[in-house]
Amino acid sequence: MSPLPYGAEIPCLVIYQPIMPVAGVVDMQREKQFGPELQRLRTACGMSLRALAMAVPCSAGYLSKVERGLRHPAPSVAQRLDAVMAADGELSMLARTLGRRSGAAAIVPGQAAPTTRLARAFDATAAAAAAFADDHELLAQGARNVFETLREQGRVVSPVVLLPALASKFGAIRGAAEMVSGETRSQLLSIAARYAEYAGWMIQEAGDAPGALVLTERAANLARAAGDHTMAEYALLRRADIALYGDDARIVVAWAIRAENGVSPEVRLLAAQRAAQGWAVLGQRSRCLSALARAADETAAVEESTVDLGSSLGSRGGGRLMQIVRGWCYLDLGIPRxxxxxxxxxxxxxxxxxxxxxxxxxxxLALSHAVCGNVHHAYDAGMTALDEAAHVDSASVRHQLRLLAAAARGWPHDARLDQFRRRIDGELAAARRLS
Structure with missing residues (x-):
């Protein structure tokens, strides 16, 4: 029996479904504006513009323009102002409403994501590999072992190095699934879903969020066809991950809340963590802390679970990342220490x-030190992180590096700090040359 044409049996559905407004998320820009609110807080504290500028640090002229609405505050400046004014993240949240970038989630709900260069290249490679599918040699367990090997490599190499291998294996597995039936077919479709999801993450790390959504939806379709409800739920959650780095916190919260209603404790744990991060960006402190508490509860459930998920989902050990997620949220909430x-x-x-x-x-971590005003701790943490970043070519890392670069521009000038700024600029410039 020859395989069906690549992708023929399982159609690709639309990427976005209509998302209802998230209860409790208000348009703060209608109620307050950054400049007047900063001026109100500064006046209430009895601080002059010059004194506040020295505390940030930045120029008094810059802050004057920000207060009058003539300049948008940089994210790092807004975070420092939060810390200095003890504003509990309110200024950071107001700053985001001014400069919200559309990112991947700007695609209109209900429309399919556009086909991108990386997504097309992945499909072409997978389609060619499907012709070499062999129902005798490509068994489910072997496919899982290869997947684990490729994912281990993904921890230390550039995503564009890994994508051709992922596409080839995905195509062969997908083709083999069409040669068999019953439990073997379901197992192959399930592992194909994991390949598609992970490839979507690597495409996201390569800077192509719409392409990541294409592969994420394909993973969800394959998982549903295999009866793999856990993987289908996780693919839903991945939309929240993509929106997080597209700076659209409302979409993050909406998808995460939906994923929290799933049956898998592991997915519920990750969903609660994403919800917390989304609420933190929106400045909703109590909702963020509530989500963190739910995530802590789910951590215990995951540790007690005896369900065999085949391979762990997402970043390995969601429970072990609880402190990372807490720290991530605290920074967005304006609690940098x-x-x-x-x-x-x-x-x-x-x-x-x-x-x-x-x-x-x-x-x-370096950014958190910077917001606290601990320049030399920020330098140490940042240089270590840059050494790691040089090996992996990560769009997620660059997203955070841009914030750190903005913070570093206000630091004093000396040889070490100037070198640090050049390292950041070099990492960002290298990514632009590759894009």
Missing amino acids: KAVDALEIGMSLVPTDARRARALYGVR
């Missing part, structure tokens, strides 16, 4: 060979 404490604990639990994770969380 607590962010530093949590991130340092979390970093101690991240394996030393997980370069992609250590680069991302290391930059976040």
